[in-house]
Amino acid sequence: MSRELDPVIHQTTRLRLMAVICHLEEGDSIDFTALKKELALTDGNLGAQLTKLEEAKYLKIKKGFVGRRPRTQVQATPRGRAAFAGHCEALRQIIDESS
Amino acid sequence: MELTPLDAREALSAADDAIRSVKRAIDRQTSRIVLMWGAVYVLAPLSMHIWPLWGVIPQQLLLLGAIAFSIYDAHQNSLISGPSSWRLGGLWWLTFGFGWIWFLILDPASFRNPEAHGVVISRQMWAYGVSLAMFVYVVMGLWIGRLYVATGLAVTFFTVVGLLWLGEWYWLWCAITGGGTLLGAGFWLRRQARV
Numbered sequence: 001m002s003r004e005l006d007p008v009i010h011q012t013t014r015l016r017l018m019a020v021i022c023h024l025e026e027g028d029s030i031d032f033t034a035l036k037k038e039l040a041l042t043d044g045n046l047g048a049q050l051t052k053l054e055e056a057k058y059l060k061i062k063k064g065f066v067g068r069r070p071r072t073q074v075q076a077t078p079r080g081r082a083a084f085a086g087h088c089e090a091l092r093q094i095i096d097e098s099s
Numbered sequence: 100m101e102l103t104p105l106d107a108r109e110a111l112s113a114a115d116d117a118i119r120s121v122k123r124a125i126d127r128q129t130s131r132i133v134l135m136w137g138a139v140y141v142l143a144p145l146s147m148h149i150w151p152l153w154g155v156i157p158q159q160l161l162l163l164g165a166i167a168f169s170i171y172d173a174h175q176n177s178l179i180s181g182p183s184s185w186r187l188g189g190l191w192w193l194t195f196g197f198g199w200i201w202f203l204i205l206d207p208a209s210f211r212n213p214e215a216h217g218v219v220i221s222r223q224m225w226a227y228g229v230s231l232a233m234f235v236y237v238v239m240g241l242w243i244g245r246l247y248v249a250t251g252l253a254v255t256f257f258t259v260v261g262l263l264w265l266g267e268w269y270w271l272w273c274a275i276t277g278g279g280t281l282l283g284a285g286f287w288l289r290r291q292a293r294v
Contacts, residue, residue, distance in 0.1 A: 018114075020118055029180055073180065088114070091107040095104050098104035
């Protein structure tokens, strides 16, 4: 059965974000600042891409405070995990079909 | 949406690179903590080997380690947090259970030395504290990485071997093997973070 590429995840930055977030254990979340630093993104770019993924219900964004410092954490939803797995499967199928 | 096999390969490779980058950041962060406790684990038993009656030295070193850890922890953003409270709850109960049984076996409180200068740290007490801390490494290692499981088991093994068979060389043995294992694990994590 051939899988479809996911148009939301297809864009490179969103693909990288989903890879990192879906790699976490279920229920775990990753810090916004860490994502920004490790994926070398700007606040604006990261915020915009996360919003798109959140609108697709692939992510949950949780805002809170640690002491006085604001803290944003990002967590994959089951729907997001399934979409990412499907997208990767579709990419692998494209590679397999060529060989 | 049309993709060539090369595009697909590049996309998967970009995803893997992103995962590796975050893993490296986590290794970098935890290596500092493991290295710091490794240094404490070398210095504290070494001081007991040199000055066996001055338990106050390792006590202060452990306190210093705990303060340094708290300050570091408060000033860094932990990259990943797991609200999966069942794990933390489970860890707490497992550690409590292990601590209880281990306490009955080792009986660390039975040691008394009237010549000691204020603070008494017996071999059993050290073995008890270390194996309890290493138990946490082992259990947490089950979800954060096998290196922690191996480190926890190795340090506990060395500590128990020293306690049972090495007599007065116990402290030096602990400094070399236990401290060495922790420092080795810290440096290995650091190296991983650079690869």
